[in-house]
Amino acid sequence: MKNLIVVGSNGYRPDVDGLRAVAVLSVILFHIDSVLIPGGFVGVDIFFVISGFLISRNIIQDIEGDRFSLLDFYRRRIKRIVPPMLVVVLATVVVAQTIMLPLDAEWVADSALWSLASLSNVYFWLFQDVSYFAADSKELPLLHLWSLGVEEQFYLVWPFLLMLFYRASRVRPLVLVLIIAGACSFVLGEAVLGSAPKFAYYMLPARAGELLAGALVAIAVLRQTNHYIPGYLAVLMSWLGVALLVYSFSMLSEDEAFPGLNAIPPALGAASIILAAHYRKNLVSRLLSLKPIVWIGLVSYSAYLWHWPLLAFLRYGFGKVTPEAGTAIFVATFLLAWLSYIFVEQ
Numbered sequence: 001m002k003n004l005i006v007v008g009s010n011g012y013r014p015d016v017d018g019l020r021a022v023a024v025l026s027v028i029l030f031h032i033d034s035v036l037i038p039g040g041f042v043g044v045d046i047f048f049v050i051s052g053f054l055i056s057r058n059i060i061q062d063i064e065g066d067r068f069s070l071l072d073f074y075r076r077r078i079k080r081i082v083p084p085m086l087v088v089v090l091a092t093v094v095v096a097q098t099i100m101l102p103l104d105a106e107w108v109a110d111s112a113l114w115s116l117a118s119l120s121n122v123y124f125w126l127f128q129d130v131s132y133f134a135a136d137s138k139e140l141p142l143l144h145l146w147s148l149g150v151e152e153q154f155y156l157v158w159p160f161l162l163m164l165f166y167r168a169s170r171v172r173p174l175v176l177v178l179i180i181a182g183a184c185s186f187v188l189g190e191a192v193l194g195s196a197p198k199f200a201y202y203m204l205p206a207r208a209g210e211l212l213a214g215a216l217v218a219i220a221v222l223r224q225t226n227h228y229i230p231g232y233l234a235v236l237m238s239w240l241g242v243a244l245l246v247y248s249f250s251m252l253s254e255d256e257a258f259p260g261l262n263a264i265p266p267a268l269g270a271a272s273i274i275l276a277a278h279y280r281k282n283l284v285s286r287l288l289s290l291k292p293i294v295w296i297g298l299v300s301y302s303a304y305l306w307h308w309p310l311l312a313f314l315r316y317g318f319g320k321v322t323p324e325a326g327t328a329i330f331v332a333t334f335l336l337a338w339l340s341y342i343f344v345e346q
Contacts, residue, residue: 015277016050017297018288019270023047024300026249028307028333031138032326039252042266044147045210045259046245047304049270051151052214053221059162060222073159077152084344085148088305089115092141095313104139104316111142118156121149121202128198139316144308146202153204154211171223178212178219185209190260197257206259210267217275231280238276238284244269302340307333 023046030040062068089112096108114123124146128137137143165174189206192199200206229237248266256262277285287293296303310329314321321329 013274013277014294015285015288016054016274017300018285018290018293019046019273019297020050020300021293021296022245022288023050023270024303025296027304028330031308031311032321032329033323034254037249038254039249039266041254041258042245042248042252042263045248045263045266046270047147048151048207048210049214049217049267049274052154052211053217053271053274054214055155055158056162056215056218057222059159060166060218063162063166064168064222068159068163070159070163074155077155080345081148081152084302084305084340085115085145087340087344088309089142089145092309095309096141099313100316108141111140111145115142115145115148118149118152121146121153121204125198125202139312141309141312141316143312144304150202150204150207151211154208158211158215168223171219175216175219178216182209182212182216185212186259186261186264189263190257193257193260200259207263210259210263213267213271214274217271220275221278229279234276234279235282237272237279238282241269241272241276242284244272296334299334299337299341302345303333303337306336306340 023043025043026037026040026046027043028040029036030038030043034040059068059073062073093109093112096105100108110127111120111123114120120142124140124143128140128143165177167174185206185208189200189209192206244265248269252258252262252265273284273288276282277288307329310332311321314325314329318325
């Protein structure tokens with residue numbers, strides 16, 4: 001029994017911030033030049049797993065403590081998500097009106113309004129004629145906010161479902177339902193890739209599996225007394241997670257059908273890394289907990305918000321991101337992210 005170790009991780013997890021850093025760096029590098037990391041777009045899927053984990057853990061803890069409040073939940077979500085997004089959206093609209101052709105600037109303003117209504121993903125699904133990986137999409141300054149739309153729509157539904165169905169004494173039926181629902185989400189994404197690829201990419205039903213993977217990890221963490229596993233298995237789980245992420249970053253590409261079943265490896269990889277570090281600190285979790293990596297994770301939300309408009313405006317004006325311009329964008333992204341984190345998020 002002495003290798004059955006559970007790390008107290010119901011509070012702050014620096015390794016999770018480190019995993020955020022991996023996610024945001026992969027996305028930014030992919031968007032600068034997909035040659036750098038062909039499957040870097042799966043960083044968004046890692047973000048979904050992390051969000052599902054953290055949000056579900058917090059809600060369930062409050063439900064079990066008989067202190068959950070929908071009003072307080074949404075207040076905290078708004079304080080977390082909206083202020084940095086408003087700053088970026090406002091700055092983007094102002095720049096678009098200054099440098100873009102009138103019709104293009106109008107499209108940016110339209111997408112901004114939909115973004116403020118948490119419907120950015122719906123807008124790009126319904127009204128944009130290009131797919132996410134199309135060349136023209138790289139000049140849409142607010143395209144990246146589709147992922148916030150997915151998360152925000154998840155937040156509208158998920159707290160109610162947990163309030164209705166989560167019972168500490170009857171967790172197993174809920175876990176079974178979540179596994180089935182998550183599997184159906186991945187299968188749905190695969191099924192509609194041919195006929196409705198934009199729906200598969202942008203909309204919650206085809207993305208819910210990733211968020212639910214994080215939710216399942218949260219339940220496992222909070223019900224730890226029923227989920228002891230040997231320490232060596234936790235270590236193996238962490239390296240399995242790393243292998244799945246490395247596979248996703250290197251073997252997937254914008255030429256592959258995505259999300260669908262191809263979204264399973266990054267989702268499972270992120271979930272494995274988070275769960276493994278709960279049961280036993282390991283080399284992976286220690287690396288992810290290094291202060292420079294954690295710092296990137298802390299500013300990752302703002303970095304994600306800023307990087308895409310910078311790249312989109314550069315491509316709109318010059319058509320190509322040179323290595324020098326890409327380096328400048330990378331540095332500018334994290335400078336703006338740090339400023340946003342200090343003066344807006346905090």
